[in-house]
Amino acid sequence: MESQRIFILVGLMLVSVLLYQEWQSMYGPQPITPATSQTSDAMQQPHSDDVPAAAALNSTDMPIVDSKASASLITMENDVLRLKIDPKGGDVVSAELLKFPIEQDGEEPVSILHRNSHFEYIAQSGLIGNDGPDASPSGRPNYSSSQSHYEMSGDSVVANLTFEANGMTVIKRFILNKDSYVVQQDFEIINNSGQNALVQPYMQLKQTMAGESGSMMMPTYRGPAYSTSDERYSKYTFDDLTDKALNKRTDGGWVGMLQHYFVSAWVPTATSDNLLYTNQIRGSGIIGAKGEQVVIPAGQTTVISSSLFVGPKDQERLSALSPTLNLTVDYGFLWWLAQPLHWLLTVIQGFVVNWGLAIIVVTIVIKTFLYPLTKKQYESMGRMRVLQPKVKALQERYGEDKQKMQQAMMELYKKEKVNPLGGCLPLLLQMPIFIALYWVLLESVELRHAGFMLWITDLSVQDPYYVLPLLMGASMFLMQKLSPTTVADPMQQKVMMFMPVLMTFLFITFPAGLVLYWVVSNLITIAQQTMINRALEKKQAA
Incomplete structure (x- = not known):
């Protein structure tokens, strides 16, 4: 020859x-379609699919993943990122990249996180456990804020959302620095209840599974991915999520949602022990991380921190946040x-x-x-x-x-x-x-x-x-x-x-x-x- x-x-x-890639996209296993919408009363009740773990938990460990947005949202922005936060639960329900227009030379920015009647892609976080406000049977906490719009002053912008109940004060703090796509999130918990309090942080990304994906000539990936101390980078497709829930424990790690050119990812502190999980609820796929249980003595204050990256697949920025996050720029088997x-x-x-x-x-x-x-x-x-x-x-x-x-x-x-x-x-x-x-x-x-x-x-x-x-x-x-x-x-x-x-x-x-x-x-x-x-x-x- x-x-x-x-x-x-x-x-x-x-x-x-x-041709095989195109055949898979057209005739291979498809994500499940969203189920028929339930009544609003049913959505406000705790649901087993909302549990932020692959294993069964106690009823007090169930955050309620609300599907309805609040009437008014809190906006915060720096020079590259504009966020909108729902006071109910303190979820990030919108993230616009101010330096990346949808169309070349256009003015409308790319929106990674967003929520409407047809599609939902949001970043959620909260505190569960015996005394966690997100595990309350009455629903997720309604945070209050001193203002509805936060703009950068100097080199950073800080938004404090406050919730008080049963002698405990929880301040959910978001920090954005100049020229950064990293959102630092702190839970400052002040325990004045007179007894020890037990909480457990969780963070997750929720996205409607049905939607556009890559084609034969543009075989780009849209869906979940994660990293552990044993697996530097692994995709967990919506099909995988439907077949079997992820359940991995690791030191540090991260969970993310990928799309062409852009990524969102929750990155816990590198020293924390986390349980990575997936779930699905009413046509939406969820990938998240649940941290260690934290005991807060009476009269004491504790701060629990994590980071949310929402931005472009810039390898230098990603590597600065986590050593393996740059692998979301997926070059396939020829990455080397x-x-x-x-x-x-x-x-x-x-x-x-x-x-x-x-x-x-x-x-x-x-x-x-x-x-x-x-x-x-x-x-x-x-x-x-x-x-x-x-x-x-x-x-x-x-x-x-x-x-x-x-x-x-x-x-x-x-x-x-x-x-x-x-x-x-x-x-x-x-x-x-x-x-x-x-x-x-x-x-x-x-x-x-x-x-x-x-x-x-x-x-x-x-x-x-x-x-x-x-x-x-x-x-x-x-x-x-x-x-x-x-x-x-x-x-x-x-x-x-x-x-x-x-x-x-x-x-x-x-x-x-x-x-x-x-x-x-x-x-x-x-x-x-x-x-x-x-x-x-x-x-x-x-």
């Missing part, structure tokens, strides 16, 4: 993988190759100040790195070109006798010291780089709305005029013309001729940045191939 056949095989494998490529792309962009130019420079670096192998590949293919007259003579001699033809060709290769597989290795090495860079360009939020030049104003979406895919197909066709072939089977020849057309249609929906990489890679390969062929021709002439 020669390099052309390997090329066909790799192309067909790529198409097969993408994609992460250095992302680092190299970022470093180069810092110099050229253009992501399109950075992709071109990265392509040159990759092709330079692979040049020794490329040279061997095309030298082998050049020797194959020299053997073409002898190969044709063998074809005429043996005609339809394929077995004798193959034996004669192998003897010819052995005599001339030509390896027919010599051109395969660089192609096989390039495919993992291509796939890794595909995930880098697909997952890196830095490339969202990043322009290049002329009509390419966003490298993270497809070329609107299909110029780059057409250039890619044309360059691939030219590469085939420059490459010698001994394929005699008419069917294989037709497949070879059809591959550039197939790949062109396949690349039409790919991000423009990825197609730009492939076009530049092909052009460099053509230049290298021409240079090597001319050197071989001079050598043969001499």
Whole structure:
């Protein structure tokens, strides 16, 4: 088998993988649809599905997950994030990213957390246990606040929500620092009840399971994920959640909800002992963490802290909060190759100040790195070109006798010291780089709305005029013309001729940045191939 056949095989494998992903999204197991809505009175009652744990708990450990928003919400914002907090329970029910517009050059910001009549995605937290206000049979606590809007003053903004009952005062404090997507949350518990109090913190993310997901060409993930001391990063899909509840105990860890480019995650303190759990209720999936029980002596004050990240998948920001949170930038099984490529792309962009130019420079670096192998590949293919007259003579001699033809060709290769597989290795090495860079360009939020030049104003979406895919197909066709072939089977020849057309249609929906990489890679390969062929021709002439 020669390099052309390997090329066909790799192309067909790529198409097969993408088709399988699309089949899974269309015909695979689907999330359950929301159940018929119940009456408001029923929703206000404790429900076994609302328990923030996979194991059964006492009735006092049941927070009530309310489905109705309060009439008025509390707003707090810094320079990059605007939050809306429901006084009932103190849940974060809206989070807008002020630096990330929905549409390029638009004014409306992306809203990660939000709640309406059709879709719910919120961050909840509270105190359960014997004396926890969120375990009260009367429902979750109604917090009071001195103001309804908190704006940043200096380098931070602080919102204090207060609840008093049975001699206990709970201050639920939210802190936002300048240029930060991390919401520090503190429960300050003042026990004036005259006896010891027992509480247990929980934090969870709740999202409607039914909704949009990735496609064949954009196989992005939407759903839960978590990290423990034993598992650095693991997805727990809505299907997994429906089949079996998560129940893992760990030191530290985190729980999150992922989507394309953005993530929300609860991060408890690294030294705390936590139980990670999942649940589902009325069509919504829940992933959360329940902390240790805390005893507050009479007359004492205790503070329980955690962090909520709501923002872009910025690896530097994520790693600063938790060592494994950056893994939510999911590069798949080639993460070990994609992460250095992302680092190299970022470093180069810092110099050229253009992501399109950075992709071109990265392509040159990759092709330079692979040049020794490329040279061997095309030298082998050049020797194959020299053997073409002898190969044709063998074809005429043996005609339809394929077995004798193959034996004669192998003897010819052995005599001339030509390896027919010599051109395969660089192609096989390039495919993992291509796939890794595909995930880098697909997952890196830095490339969202990043322009290049002329009509390419966003490298993270497809070329609107299909110029780059057409250039890619044309360059691939030219590469085939420059490459010698001994394929005699008419069917294989037709497949070879059809591959550039197939790949062109396949690349039409790919991000423009990825197609730009492939076009530049092909052009460099053509230049290298021409240079090597001319050197071989001079050598043969001499």
